[in-house]
Amino acid sequence: MSMIIFEHIRDFDLGETLSCGQSFRWRRQGDGSFAGVVYGRRVTAVLDGDRLLLDGADEEDRALWEAYFDLALDYGAVKERLSALHPEMAAAAHYAPGIRILRQEPFEALITFIISQNNNIKRIEGIVDRLCEHFGEPIGGGAYAFPTASRLAALEPDDLMPIRAGFRHRYIIDAARKVDAGEVDLEAIRTLPYDEARRSLMTITGVGVKVADCVLLYGLHRLEGFPLDVWMKRAMTTLFDGMDPSDFGEYAGIAQQYIFHYARMHDALFR
DNA sequence: ACCCAGGAAATTC
DNA sequence: GAATTTCATGGG
Numbered sequence: 001m002s003m004i005i006f007e008h009i010r011d012f013d014l015g016e017t018l019s020c021g022q023s024f025r026w027r028r029q030g031d032g033s034f035a036g037v038v039y040g041r042r043v044t045a046v047l048d049g050d051r052l053l054l055d056g057a058d059e060e061d062r063a064l065w066e067a068y069f070d071l072a073l074d075y076g077a078v079k080e081r082l083s084a085l086h087p088e089m090a091a092a093a094h095y096a097p098g099i100r101i102l103r104q105e106p107f108e109a110l111i112t113f114i115i116s117q118n119n120n121i122k123r124i125e126g127i128v129d130r131l132c133e134h135f136g137e138p139i140g141g142g143a144y145a146f147p148t149a150s151r152l153a154a155l156e157p158d159d160l161m162p163i164r165a166g167f168r169h170r171y172i173i174d175a176a177r178k179v180d181a182g183e184v185d186l187e188a189i190r191t192l193p194y195d196e197a198r199r200s201l202m203t204i205t206g207v208g209v210k211v212a213d214c215v216l217l218y219g220l221h222r223l224e225g226f227p228l229d230v231w232m233k234r235a236m237t238t239l240f241d242g243m244d245p246s247d248f249g250e251y252a253g254i255a256q257q258y259i260f261h262y263a264r265m266h267d268a269l270f271r
Numbered sequence: 272a273c274c275c276a277g278g279a280a281a282t283t284c
Numbered sequence: 285g286a287a288t289t290t291c292a293t294g295g296g
Binding site for chain 2 (some may be wrong): 021022113114116117118119120121122123124167171205206207208209210211214227228229230231232260264
């Protein structure tokens with residue numbers, strides 16, 4: 001069994017990063033490690049001091065995992081810059097200083113955030129699990145890859161009944177078909193100007209401004225993205241009145257993740 | 272029974 | 285055009 005080790009890791013916490021609402025396929029194990037499937041590979045992640053251990057990962061995929069956990073970006077420096085903007089920003093970053101923005105599979109980010117609309121995180125995870133079990137490739141150990149666009153594109157909305165995603169079924173199928181046909185080119189969107197990228201994603205039924213921003217931030221690593229969901233809108237009026245997403249600069253998306261998690265963990269403050 | 276959930280589409284005013 | 289309702293499903 002293979003394993004990769006990353007040394008001298010800072011500003012990183014697996015629990016904070018994998019349980020802050022940006023991804024839906026990681027599970028905390030009884031021993032405190034996290035099991036997940038990424039890019040069709042099943043791994044178990046453990047942070048031992050300043051060493052990140054990825055059990056089940058291959059050495060030839062080192063660059064992929066470094067990118068996935070965004071290990072090349074100095075989050076300490078980012079936090080300093082953001083914290084200087086506003087005292088509440090500093091408080092949010094201090095609350096969960098180990099959050100990083102993952103580079104998820106773009107198609108997975110698209111589908112999971114379509115599923116996220118008018119939904120809660122617990123149920124989103126269940127729907128995503130069932131989607132993978134029913135339509136993803138088995139990769140051993142009872143694990144499944146995230147379904148491909150072409151597999152889902154061949155289905156009809158009613159074929160998704162077993163995953164119990166309700167009115168989102170037709171949104172998922174429309175997204176898969178547009179991606180499969182190249183009508184929405186996720187890799188081309190990666191380098192488009194932000195507004196054009198957003199407009200292209202919004203040609204999919206069921207993708208509005210907020211879901212498009214999530215796909216850009218979590219799937220295409222556009223760190224200027226600033227998804228405004230109900231929690232973020234509350235936080236902006238309560239804590240950052242008068243501030244605009246663009247005021248957070250090129251790392252606005254990272255600021256957003258600190259704030260989102262902080263708001264959700266302090267819901268009494270935002271009612 | 273009622274309300275809400277990391278929204279967006281459909282309908283109504 | 286802006287405001288309101290509806291859309292499945294599950295948990296509190």
